[in-house]
Amino acid sequence: MKTLEVDLGHRAYPIHIGSGLLPLPDLIRPHLEGRNVMVVTNETVGPLYLARQMQALAGYDTATVVLPDGEEHKTLETMGRIITALLTRRFDRQCTLVALGGGVVGDITGFAAACYQRGVNYIQVPTTLLAQVDSSVGGKTAVNHPLGKNMIGAFHQPRCVVADTDTLATLPDREYRAGLAEVIKYGLIRDPEFFLWIEEHLGDLLARDPVAQTQAIERSCRNKAEIVAADERETGPRALLNLGHTFGHAIETGLGYGVWLHGEAVAAGMCLAARLSARLGWLDGTAVERIESLVRRAGLPVRAPAALSAAEMRDLMAVDKKVRGGALRLVLLEDMGKAIVTRGYDAAALDLTLAECRAAR
Amino acid sequence: MKTLEVDLGHRAYPIHIGSGLLPLPDLIRPHLEGRNVMVVTNETVGPLYLARQMQALAGYDTATVVLPDGEEHKTLETMGRIITALLTRRFDRQCTLVALGGGVVGDITGFAAACYQRGVNYIQVPTTLLAQVDSSVGGKTAVNHPLGKNMIGAFHQPRCVVADTDTLATLPDREYRAGLAEVIKYGLIRDPEFFLWIEEHLGDLLARDPVAQTQAIERSCRNKAEIVAADERETGPRALLNLGHTFGHAIETGLGYGVWLHGEAVAAGMCLAARLSARLGWLDGTAVERIESLVRRAGLPVRAPAALSAAEMRDLMAVDKKVRGGALRLVLLEDMGKAIVTRGYDAAALDLTLAECRAAR
Numbered sequence: 035m036k037t038l039e040v041d042l043g044h045r046a047y048p049i050h051i052g053s054g055l056l057p058l059p060d061l062i063r064p065h066l067e068g069r070n071v072m073v074v075t076n077e078t079v080g081p082l083y084l085a086r087q088m089q090a091l092a093g094y095d096t097a098t099v100v101l102p103d104g105e106e107h108k109t110l111e112t113m114g115r116i117i118t119a120l121l122t123r124r125f126d127r128q129c130t131l132v133a134l135g136g137g138v139v140g141d142i143t144g145f146a147a148a149c150y151q152r153g154v155n156y157i158q159v160p161t162t163l164l165a166q167v168d169s170s171v172g173g174k175t176a177v178n179h180p181l182g183k184n185m186i187g188a189f190h191q192p193r194c195v196v197a198d199t200d201t202l203a204t205l206p207d208r209e210y211r212a213g214l215a216e217v218i219k220y221g222l223i224r225d226p227e228f229f230l231w232i233e234e235h236l237g238d239l240l241a242r243d244p245v246a247q248t249q250a251i252e253r254s255c256r257n258k259a260e261i262v263a264a265d266e267r268e269t270g271p272r273a274l275l276n277l278g279h280t281f282g283h284a285i286e287t288g289l290g291y292g293v294w295l296h297g298e299a300v301a302a303g304m305c306l307a308a309r310l311s312a313r314l315g316w317l318d319g320t321a322v323e324r325i326e327s328l329v330r331r332a333g334l335p336v337r338a339p340a341a342l343s344a345a346e347m348r349d350l351m352a353v354d355k356k357v358r359g360g361a362l363r364l365v366l367l368e369d370m371g372k373a374i375v376t377r378g379y380d381a382a383a384l385d386l387t388l389a390e391c392r393a394a395r
Numbered sequence: 396m397k398t399l400e401v402d403l404g405h406r407a408y409p410i411h412i413g414s415g416l417l418p419l420p421d422l423i424r425p426h427l428e429g430r431n432v433m434v435v436t437n438e439t440v441g442p443l444y445l446a447r448q449m450q451a452l453a454g455y456d457t458a459t460v461v462l463p464d465g466e467e468h469k470t471l472e473t474m475g476r477i478i479t480a481l482l483t484r485r486f487d488r489q490c491t492l493v494a495l496g497g498g499v500v501g502d503i504t505g506f507a508a509a510c511y512q513r514g515v516n517y518i519q520v521p522t523t524l525l526a527q528v529d530s531s532v533g534g535k536t537a538v539n540h541p542l543g544k545n546m547i548g549a550f551h552q553p554r555c556v557v558a559d560t561d562t563l564a565t566l567p568d569r570e571y572r573a574g575l576a577e578v579i580k581y582g583l584i585r586d587p588e589f590f591l592w593i594e595e596h597l598g599d600l601l602a603r604d605p606v607a608q609t610q611a612i613e614r615s616c617r618n619k620a621e622i623v624a625a626d627e628r629e630t631g632p633r634a635l636l637n638l639g640h641t642f643g644h645a646i647e648t649g650l651g652y653g654v655w656l657h658g659e660a661v662a663a664g665m666c667l668a669a670r671l672s673a674r675l676g677w678l679d680g681t682a683v684e685r686i687e688s689l690v691r692r693a694g695l696p697v698r699a700p701a702a703l704s705a706a707e708m709r710d711l712m713a714v715d716k717k718v719r720g721g722a723l724r725l726v727l728l729e730d731m732g733k734a735i736v737t738r739g740y741d742a743a744a745l746d747l748t749l750a751e752c753r754a755a756r
Contacts, residue, residue: 068720110475114540114547121542126718149510151716152537152548176513179475181482186475187513188549355512357487359429 036252040171041263045191049171049255051248055198056159057089065193067155068128069095074116074143075134076103079161082204087134087159097123101139106292108138108178110186116146130155130193136162136209137169137296141184144175148190158192161201163213163247164297167220167254168275170195172262178291182353183283189267197255199247211333212297214239215278217250218328219304220257223274226371228253233324236331273356273375277365278303281338284350288342294335301334302391310387311367314379321370337393344388397613401532402624406552410532410616412609416559417520418450426554428516429489430456435477435504436495437464440522443565448495448520458484462500467653469499469539471547477507491516491554497523497570498530498657502545505536509551519553522562524574524608525658528581528615529636531556533623539652543714544644550628558616560608572694573658575600576639578611579689580665581618584635587732589614594685597692634717634736638726639664642699645711649703655696662695663752671748672728675740682731698754705749 035052050061071094075084080100088096099119101112120129133143133156140158147156158170176187202210217239221229231253232239238246258275265272281303285294294302308325311317326336338347356363361377364384368374396413411422432455436445441461449457460480462473481490494504494517501519508517519531537548563571578600582590592614593600599607619636626633642664646655655663669686672678687697699708717724722738725745729735 110471114471117540117547118542121540121546121714124714124718126721127716128719149547149549151546152535152550174513179478179482181479185482185512186478186510188510189513353482353485355488357485358489360487 036248038252038255038259040191040259042191042266047192047194049195049197049259051166051197051199051251051255053199053244055196056083056086056200059090059092061196062090062132062157062194065155065157066094066130068126068130070123070125070129071096071132072099072116072120072123072125072129073097073132073134074099074101074139074146076101076139078103079135079139083134083161083201087132097125101142104292105138105178105286105296106290108142108291110177113142113146113149113177116143117150120150127151127154130157132157132159133170134159134161135165136160137165140165140170141176141187144173144190144192145177145187148175148188153190155193156190158195160195160197162205163202163210163251164216166197166251167213168216168258170197171255171258173266181287183287183291184355197251199244199251202242202247209295210242212295212301214332215297215301215304215329215334217254218332219275219277219300220254222304222325222367222371223277223365223373224371225253225257228257229371233328236328240332273363274365274373276356277373278307280351280354280356280362280364281306281347283354284347285338285342288346288350289339294339298335301329301332302336302338305329305336306338306387306391307364307366309391310364310379310383313383313387314366316366316368317370324370335393337391338388340393342392344385344392347388348385397609399613399616399620401552401620403552403627408553408555410556410558410620412527412558412560412612412616414560414605416557417444417447417561420451420453422557423451423493423518423555426516426518427455427491429487429491431484431486431490432457432493433460433477433481433484433486433490434458434493434495435460435462435500435507437462437500439464440496440500444495444522444562448493458486462503465653466499466539466647466657467651469503469652471538474503474507474510474538477504478511481511488512488515491518493518493520494531495520495522496526497521498526501526501531502537502548505534505551505553506538506548509536509549514551516554517551519556521556521558523566524563524571524612525577527558527612528574529577529619531558532616532619534627542648544648544652545716558612560605560612563603563608570656571603573656573662575693576658576662576665576690576695578615579693580636580638580661581615583665583686583728583732584638584726584734585732586614586618589618590732594689597689601693634724635726635734637717638734639668641712641715641717641723641725642667642708644715645708646699646703648714649707649711650700655700659696662690662693663697663699666690666697667699667748667752668725668727670752671725671740671744674744674748675727677727677729678731685731696754698752699749701754703753705746705753708749709746
């Protein structure tokens with residue numbers, strides 16, 4: 035087992051990564067304040083891993099909420115269901131929520147924990163690659179709104195993250211590949227050495243080699259933890275973690291939540307960001323080729339879907355949390371492994387990129 | 396105009412109290428970050444004061460949400476309506492929400508501001524006595540759940556509070572009296588001198604004498620600001636502000652939100668707390684008499700409603716944010732002007748008090 039720490043002073047917390055962690059009581063119990071624990075999972079993950087999770091909670095007063103699976107259920111209404119379950123069981127302010135599942139379960143559960151009685155503790159137990167390398171770490175919680183992704187939420191840090199790599203064994207191939215998008219992201223935004231490592235080890239990762247998996251998760255979490263520790267509330271560098279996300283959120287919202295997986299949309303978004311960066315003269319053609327080639331090898335899209343026009347994309351992108359005073363800031367690449375947040379691009383360059391980077395119908 | 400400050404370090408903010416403040420741009424503008432301002436009000440307050448508020452915002456890109464009036468609309472769904480309005484107008488993270496109305500408008504708007512894009516600024520412009528002396532100050536935001544009041548919310552401080560006493564002129568008598576409950580509360584929990592002052596000046600307050608009103612609001616806000624500055628997140632003394640509220644919330648939830656006004660329920664709750672304190676030997680009969688007499692003179696109930704049995708009340712009280720490890724802590728009176736939070740009462744004493752303190756059918 036590897037353990038990293040997210041250094042946030044008195045709210046610092048550990049990330050445990052390894053095999054066979056789910057049933058271990060010693061990882062979770064130090065972070066439980068009271069006796070009441072509500073495990074939130076979904077109908078896919080629950081049957082596979084809930085029993086194992088419950089072993090770690092033996093002796094506690096536990097309850098379970100099983101949500102439907104899918105991004106389209108990441109809504110205010112679903113969050114309300116968790117609150118209803120907590121109130122029905124009369125769980126008090128000392129209760130702890132455990133998010134057992136992927137990014138959707140983690141984001142909704144974290145937001146419910148942020149709001150219930152104005153804030154209770156929660157623990158992230160991510161079971162997808164995407165959640166293990168990205169969404170479970172850093173305290174961003176949210177639900178979607180039909181008009182925009184992650185528009186209703188809170189910053190609320192978990193008490194602990196337990197990433198059991200065994201859970202990746204049952205992850206469908208499509209979801210596993212979607213998780214690789216966020217792994218590639220860390221290489222692109224700030225860790226060129228890691229990008230090289232991914233290029234070399236993508237075959238091992240796709241073959242789900244446990245050693246390569248653990249290395250990729252650890253390195254990703256280390257990058258994320260450093261950024262979060264430096265800028266918890268995203269007033270600065272944390273926005274770099276959104277490489278590909280403004281394009282990606284537009285795709286997800288535009289197609290309807292759940293049509294493309296989040297990681298798929300981010301993968302295409304990173305390629306669009308790279309193309310725009312190249313158009314601005316910041317990145318050469320070779321670099322764009324390397325990025326698109328890696329994304330393609332990971333089985334991920336390098337183009338926006340044909341179903342969305344360039345105009346629709348641009349319109350959807352205007353609803354983004356990085357908009358300031360009406361101007362959309364984008365995360366672009368100054369170089370391989372060096373992202374910046376900027377409004378220093380012209381609208382025409384963005385439009386041309388959007389027009390050019392769409393899949394053929 | 397009087398100005399107090401809520402001393403919360405870099406999140407400190409002013410409370411302005413006085414006549415004719417609504418249209419003044421200078422009070423609000425220093426606290427607006429961007430150009431986008433969303434004024435949230437309700438169908439009662441809007442027609443009376445929205446135009447005056449808008450004078451202060453001339454030149455800004457403003458929009459308005461008009462909510463239905465009443466505690467029964469303080470729900471997650473109503474909060475969602477504000478988010479929809481913000482997204483429809485594409486307001487960004489630099490936008491500001493203005494809560495123009497009573498406690499319900501303030502609580503929902505504050506919660507929407509806490510959640511929109513994970514947190515934007517808001518300003519409280521309370522137009523009821525209750526909101527001016529209590530709910531607009533201190534950053535507690537929330538919506539109700541059918542199973543419990545204020546169960547979904549956040550701590551999120553406003554940037555500024557503007558209490559224009561002119562708005563009290565149109566406040567219906569019943570709501571005005573409900574506000575007096577929270578004024579009396581400050582006297583009871585920590586300011587015995589103020590309690591005496593209220594006893595002496597209740598006639599002036601009921602006659603809506605502006606000088607007495609301003610004094611009562613200022614002294615109430617001073618008490619509240621001191622408590623909030625000492626304990627923003629209610630880990631300790633802030634819970635004293637809940638005198639009468641555990642009983643009161645049970646009444647509100649049990650009868651259905653909006654049947655009794657919040658202040659009415661709190662008034663009865665304070666009398667029940669006093670009765671229980673007397674039963675425990677902490678308060679003498681004279682003190683209880685003084686409290687009930689003042690509450691009665693203010694035109695407020697001193698008993699729980701006949702429609703709720705003692706057992707129902709006790710059951711509803713068990714869903715309270717002050718429950719710790721299954722035990723309900725109550726705010727009780729050690730003396731006139733001295734409240735404590737305690738679980739040092741026996742269940743039988745509580746049951747007897749609940750049985751005794753119900754209105755005759």
